Amino acid sequence: MSSLYGKKLKISIFGQSHSPAIGVNIDGLPAGYALDMDELRTFLMRRAPGQSELTTARVEDDMPDILSGLVNGVTCGAPLAAIIRNKDARSADYREVRDIPRPSHADYVAHVKYGGHQDVAGGGHFSGRLTAPLCVAGGICLQILHTLGVEIGAHILRIGNGAEDEAFDAVGVSTADFAVLRNHPLPVLRREAAEAMRLAILHAKESGDSVGGVVECAAIGLPAGLGDPMFDGIENRIAGIVFGIPAVKGVEFGSGFAGAECMGSQNNDSFYMNSGGIKTRTNHSGGILGGITNGMPVLFRAAFKPTPSIALAQESVSLSRGEDAVLQINGRHDPCVVPRAVPCVEAAAAIALYDAYLDAAGC
Amino acid sequence: MSSLYGKKLKISIFGQSHSPAIGVNIDGLPAGYALDMDELRTFLMRRAPGQSELTTARVEDDMPDILSGLVNGVTCGAPLAAIIRNKDARSADYREVRDIPRPSHADYVAHVKYGGHQDVAGGGHFSGRLTAPLCVAGGICLQILHTLGVEIGAHILRIGNGAEDEAFDAVGVSTADFAVLRNHPLPVLRREAAEAMRLAILHAKESGDSVGGVVECAAIGLPAGLGDPMFDGIENRIAGIVFGIPAVKGVEFGSGFAGAECMGSQNNDSFYMNSGGIKTRTNHSGGILGGITNGMPVLFRAAFKPTPSIALAQESVSLSRGEDAVLQINGRHDPCVVPRAVPCVEAAAAIALYDAYLDAAGC
Amino acid sequence: MSSLYGKKLKISIFGQSHSPAIGVNIDGLPAGYALDMDELRTFLMRRAPGQSELTTARVEDDMPDILSGLVNGVTCGAPLAAIIRNKDARSADYREVRDIPRPSHADYVAHVKYGGHQDVAGGGHFSGRLTAPLCVAGGICLQILHTLGVEIGAHILRIGNGAEDEAFDAVGVSTADFAVLRNHPLPVLRREAAEAMRLAILHAKESGDSVGGVVECAAIGLPAGLGDPMFDGIENRIAGIVFGIPAVKGVEFGSGFAGAECMGSQNNDSFYMNSGGIKTRTNHSGGILGGITNGMPVLFRAAFKPTPSIALAQESVSLSRGEDAVLQINGRHDPCVVPRAVPCVEAAAAIALYDAYLDAAGC
């Protein structure tokens, strides 16, 4: 097992970077939702490469071909499968990788796990390209969540160790914030942060290097009561899908690691009555208590390591010769995956939260 | 669903803080392992309360009664169930909590989710007490992993914002490190750190407050090839269980959030040949690439929020009256859950990794 | 994995015939249901042995000790665990079985699968005794289903090849039928059938032999729309649990194998309007179309093989000597498991259908 996610909504992803197609099957979508294909395409374009100087030059038309699950554009209760053909032809770029694994890529572990039969081209099933079908599924969930009054948005909180955006307002984050973010290739709340980030990424690119960063995501409009104690909590569910996005090495909710430095009197969120409803004055919990939503915005951050594909020469080993070797990668790569990862994080959150929403029904 | 974990090894936890008993059923343990009950008891004593000035005064004999799954102390292939009776009598401490939810506890969300039928005594199923059966299951997994050459250890990396231990040596962490840790109520690598932590916890206790912290965990001796791409990666699996420990709000692997501030050339782990085997010179990946172990130590950190139970007066609401209210908690509570959480993190890691080990067999 | 069942309601069963206890953990029960313990005991007594000349002489007090999941007798949303202590002491009856497996019992396959570490006493985890915790879970589901207007009943359709009851009226089966059945040790619709069955069982008992039979089960009051296409259909779900009852070797729905001999014009169930609702004039479908309930009674039959425990000498092999051997069993056994299996089938159906009910919510 590997590429399945969900309890009520079963997401099953397939494909390799250079296989004939990549795709997703979504089992468990309720019937009766009209999909807005234009909106889905717009969402997917935010992830698509080749749009600016900051991303890989690989040109892809990531628009999905929906094979099933719809009748006249409306979900019919049957599994919805969508595929995206891989059009950009297989290159010889990856021949050397079969013998000399790229540091901090999955080449070596795939070689061990699959006994040399793994698809090395473009990283195979481990490629960031597999986030395209994730975004198809997530984009559909976002549309359905919207009809339920739930909105999800994300922004780049940090690139490298200098360029930093301000954080979401943990209690007041709103759709207005999200609307602003979606119009920019470097989605940030504070416009000046974007320029610092752009420079940090270009600097990495020009150095033949790469740089990491952090994405912050918020979901608003969720009812209290979603999620379950212990292993099916909202934290477990979100982490369970977000760690499926390549390069994610950390996930934290609410005040997260910073909260661990606090006293309880600082980190606790006081309850108060607000227009008849119960709210908290702060939101260090990130909207989740005991694994369950409390009606406040759900807030989390995902740490992305710098993409391991760099142009600089690196030390590695030759698997065939059993000796040290030097590797020089000549493919097309993003110097920073974080900008394109923003919609992926939104998609992952949408899938996890909509699945939790369906799972909470009737219980 | 809620309190089940695992793919090949199914851990099913039950009980409330004040129910007749708490326990765990472990389905999928291979037959033929002789359990060392003394060793299990020693492990569980590390989590037990009432052992020092730093923990709750609640006295518990957390020794489990194993009901099934053994024949003459050896696993027989049938599910292994163990229970721990709750002996410390139900108090009236929690009566007020039914009406006035404790800030940052699960009281309010449980009220919403379970329509007022939740067990409020001691936090019910959300209590940290439920980590006792988790440790029973984890303690058993630790013993079996030991026979497979795998060892797991954890220490307190930080308490609050001052008291900090040194991190594990990411490439060289060894059983010698773990042996040292297990002999101390405040398990740290650098003895001086313990005193600073003790003072930080006592300060919180005396202020009627609480304090958070970070636990770091390492697993050594794992073969390369455990885990799967995307949603069944080792990160997903470990996060999926560690977020089930109450108060955990962040999980990071390897260089984690700090790695997100780096350049690829800094964060990548070079491969090299070592006595015929392949190793990496650094271990910013935390032993995991593409969700799969690479044979280096698996390393992760979990952020624990300060326990929300504090003696200071707090703002909350009265659910019955629909108005703001002030809450003063008079129960017995740990000023810091982190010391007792250390074996819980080891237990969680042991369950996740042994499950991944079984899951990788034959594939 | 082995002894877990369910999608929304996770039933996890543990214990061996002679382990300290047997039990069940039920994860996913909605909060707010008051359990009637007397009714549960009455239900469990229908499965208990030692009540007549027709069953094993083993005396058990199968009344469960509920460890968690309740507050003042009302479900609280936390997992409900219940155990039954095994009081009847371990005998030496099974010593020979370790070496000479009983024909058509699980002794041999358990030996192979668990490498000789299996619990041979009383069949270990394969014992029919494990249906006691199944009945605890099922008895609870029956009570909840009752509040939803759903009733389940079963009767002995056939013992051996002569003694036969009439079948349920496929369209008109009612609670009145069920009420009659529950008052008899040999639950049948036609009283005369009971005497023939009694004689068939006594004949088997006196011959040192055993005899098989068929149980028919009906569920009424189910709404249309439960279940899912393909692998989560009601047939799959019911078969998936009923085949977990020891000795079941066949399951059929509606007209089943007999329907396979028919023409479509005979077997199809015509729809008609009835007081504003849609019904079918016949019910050869057993209330299930495309895996989904259609609002008519759900009807199925389970075939039980004759219990393999017979007093007659049988041919087997000695595992230690690797040669043919003769086996003579001297334990206490039911000459026919079918009468005690009736409540087990009801319990299994209740679990499967209540799980399907919860699973259908919100979709």
Add this chain to the structure above:
Amino acid sequence: MSSLYGKKLKISIFGQSHSPAIGVNIDGLPAGYALDMDELRTFLMRRAPGQSELTTARVEDDMPDILSGLVNGVTCGAPLAAIIRNKDARSADYREVRDIPRPSHADYVAHVKYGGHQDVAGGGHFSGRLTAPLCVAGGICLQILHTLGVEIGAHILRIGNGAEDEAFDAVGVSTADFAVLRNHPLPVLRREAAEAMRLAILHAKESGDSVGGVVECAAIGLPAGLGDPMFDGIENRIAGIVFGIPAVKGVEFGSGFAGAECMGSQNNDSFYMNSGGIKTRTNHSGGILGGITNGMPVLFRAAFKPTPSIALAQESVSLSRGEDAVLQINGRHDPCVVPRAVPCVEAAAAIALYDAYLDAAGC
């Protein structure tokens, strides 16, 4: 959830009778198996329609397009997805069905479950056409099982109430039997049975009616020890997938319902030593004891109801008018699905058994 099956091998099926494509994603296939596409096509042709006077006239080229999971025809460890385009254009045949559900079809329950949004064309996701991707997955499993020494074959045991083949030799069924079966459109062991079956089917066709039947399936070469007790037994696993084939209403193993009429002394299978191995002299158990294979052939039978699509006028209701109505179906349909179901049963068995094989590894 609905169209997913498996524990280690996750089969996820999608598509509707008239959607752009149907397909399957297979997650968990081990790496390193070279697929023989010609053999797969040969297998799929056994299910394809339009080959004789006995099947629907719908012409389909059911050859799959494999989108992922292979590198140069060898499994690479990534999920293997395959699709089949639906070329035979959407007709107006099904317009009436939206309002007047076909008796004993899923039209009505789909209407209730999906609120009128279901795909009515050709039965949508409930169509027998979805067995094509099931056969793709099963055909691949058959090839891999072959390399493990496991062979699976099936034949028509009965059509209607007269035309009957002889049963498999429960202890001696062999690959020679299977070889014979695969060469005939009506696979039977006794050639004369085929002619009686042909006449029974043609009679149904000419009467505008349909007829049911029974398929018997055997798997040989399986090691002892596959499967688990209680709910993950081989019976549960096989029933769990076979009931996913449309029209299956009964499944029995070994002596099944007939065995329920026997005495234990008749039905028990004696063990004996045979060339150093342990075998049973009879095989009333169908190769399964306690849910676990015992090394003898696994044998089961599936009862298929007569296909509900008949040309005769039938009573139904008008959903829009809420009154009784008469339905006359004019589509293209098989008068008997059983011949084409034979490879589907083999495919289902292959998936269930290979999944059990993988699941047993390492335990």
